[in-house]
Amino acid sequence: MNEPFLSRTANFCDACTVRNRAICGDLDNEEIVALNAIGQRRHLSAGENLLWEGDDAVVVANVVEGMLKLSTSTADGKEQILGLAFPADFIGRPFGHSTPYSVEALTDVLVCVFRRADFDKFAREHPRLEHKLLERTLSELDRTRKWMLLLGRMTAEQRVATFLLDLSVRFPVEEEVGTQPGAFALRLSRGQIADVLGLTIETVSREFTKLKKAGVVSLPNRREVAIEDREALEDLAS
């Protein structure tokens, strides 16, 4: 009798690893159930697209696992990555009619997807959720502006250094499998890194070897990096 009957409802939010950090963090049980009703989980394989720039904005989503990139293109086809999305980040454009950027999974990804119309309605009816979304959007704006500094003013060396420091923070060492301690997984190809930093593959590669020769980092293998001299790297990031 005392057992809360709601828990019987199949509810993937209960076990959600980003529940507290994502925009649903402030909702109570009843609200979560309602949100659950309009959302669904979806797996994406690395390389798959969730949204295409310019399409009607039909869905929004919360990232549960994995890493995605947001990108846009110039008229003449050059790609520019606008940012990366990590677990607990929110993706898509609520209250708008078209999606301003493409979203592609860089790794295998688990997202929690909502039809935009459903989400918009739900948000307007739940100010606490809207508030969370506002806070998240504001910090996303802050992060985006920091990125502008990188694209507008930093040299290739500074960009790569900044990027490595960022990643090392966002991916605390988990996967020390037989490799160097302190190493972390890059999870991005050189080409993807180049896109993120607004550089070319070749330049990224050259900067990596420069850093290696200087003893600042070591590269146990292609998809891993170990920061050997964090202070030096921070200096380079300027």
Add this chain to the structure above:
Amino acid sequence: MNEPFLSRTANFCDACTVRNRAICGDLDNEEIVALNAIGQRRHLSAGENLLWEGDDAVVVANVVEGMLKLSTSTADGKEQILGLAFPADFIGRPFGHSTPYSVEALTDVLVCVFRRADFDKFAREHPRLEHKLLERTLSELDRTRKWMLLLGRMTAEQRVATFLLDLSVRFPVEEEVGTQPGAFALRLSRGQIADVLGLTIETVSREFTKLKKAGVVSLPNRREVAIEDREALEDLAS
């Protein structure tokens, strides 16, 4: 008796030129009066700062008149402009502790200022205002991301062309005083334009003369531009 007594309250919102477009647009009369009570108008002269990067976020503001720039700097002192603020835009960082960018008036400016703590409290109590703020923040994020494309991938020529087209849209011809018809006021020095576009003064100047020689624009004087061949300019903006 039928005369609404509220109107007796001195209320500068009533005559506000951006009232409908700014975040206060959806508030009813009573709410406006309450908002009025915590805000105050303030004039800034061109060159004056409203916020400094890194300072405690003490105020937020609505732009009523004029044009401001948001900027940040690298550790080694190079400035990067993050964007421009026009009438009806919202400035500052609610729900945060420090201001992530500096705000400086480029022209004489009229703003409607709130202490951040007051504003935060008011916003949380008025979901309609929060919703407006959310929408505005989302479109600001869209605009900022477009700007990243400019900084990350466009050539100097494309940047200048894009900039001129943008300005011509944002400043519909008002001030045709004895100069060329269709001309509009630049209001920014070459140096300011250079900062905005992530270029140097010299490059901006060279691009301007190139455009002039190509007959795409004419420059009646230093602070004015007339677009002679919009189509060509749009092609250049790519």
Add this chain to the structure above:
DNA sequence: CGACTTATTGATGCCCATCAAATCTCGTGG
């Protein structure tokens, strides 16, 4: 082990920053 993808390394050239100097604009005071 071979075919294919991804990364590294090398050579060259272009765009734009930097340094330098000439010219323009405009306010100020003689």
Add this chain to the structure above:
DNA sequence: CCACGAGATTTGATGGGCATCAATAAGTCG
């Protein structure tokens, strides 16, 4: 009214950083 000077803008010369083109090397998967 004009001369003067400080700041802004334009124009010129040079160089560096990064893209581009090209070739080699290193993984990866059948």
